[in-house]
Amino acid sequence: MFDLIDTQILHALQCSPRAAFRRVGQLIGVSEQTVARRYGAMRGDGVVRVLARSAPAAHRHDEWVARIRCRPDRVDAVADALARRPEVSFAHITSGGAEVMCLLRAGGAAGGNDVLLQQLPKSVRCWGCASKCCCTGSGRAVSRTGRATTAA
Numbered sequence: 001m002f003d004l005i006d007t008q009i010l011h012a013l014q015c016s017p018r019a020a021f022r023r024v025g026q027l028i029g030v031s032e033q034t035v036a037r038r039y040g041a042m043r044g045d046g047v048v049r050v051l052a053r054s055a056p057a058a059h060r061h062d063e064w065v066a067r068i069r070c071r072p073d074r075v076d077a078v079a080d081a082l083a084r085r086p087e088v089s090f091a092h093i094t095s096g097g098a099e100v101m102c103l104l105r106a107g108g109a110a111g112g113n114d115v116l117l118q119q120l121p122k123s124v125r126c127w128g129c130a131s132k133c134c135c136t137g138s139g140r141a142v143s144r145t146g147r148a149t150t151a152a
Contacts, residue, residue, distance in 0.1 A: 006042065008034055049083075061105040062133050069127040072098045078126065 002010070008028040012019060022037040028035075029100040070078045075093055079100045082091040092102040 005030060005034070006038055009038055010042075010048070013039075059111075064104050064106055065132050066102050066104060067094075067130045068100045068102070069129070070077060070098055071127065073098060 006027065008026060012024045012027055016023075020032075021039065021066065022032040025032045027034045034080060039048070043050070055078045056081050068082075075098055079091050082100060082102050082104075085104070088102050089099075090103045092101050093099070094101055
């Protein structure tokens with residue numbers, strides 16, 4: 001569980017990912033060592049994951065926002081599994097507790113295959129998946145949607 005200092009550190013690094021620990025400490029009123037120690041602990045515990053991501057157009061990938069409906073007793077497992085996938089940059093359990101929202105990259109016009117979007121609805125843990133393409137591999141914003149459901 002995060003306390004106020006952990007939350008402030010994460011917020012500062014989300015706003016300015018390359019900020020020095022000294023600067024973050026100055027902003028939130030703690031020492032550079034405190035920021036470094038807490039950040040290290042969050043990374044070590046797997047709470048924070050650092051990614052370097054290129055623009056989708058560089059690899060001709062599409063970016064999709066997906067909403068996955070799950071069995072309430074499986075939502076944590078689905079969110080954890082999604083967060084570990086290399087094509088998923090963000091996964092979050094919604095307030096209803098039976099849906100996961102995620103941002104993922106899938107092969108675009110260059111012949112890629114949207115395997116994750118095809119496999120999710122077939123999972124025993126998932127009841128349905130609605131997705132929307134927000135950026136194509138060409139860098140143009142689009143509004144494509146996809147929807148799949150399975151029997152509960």
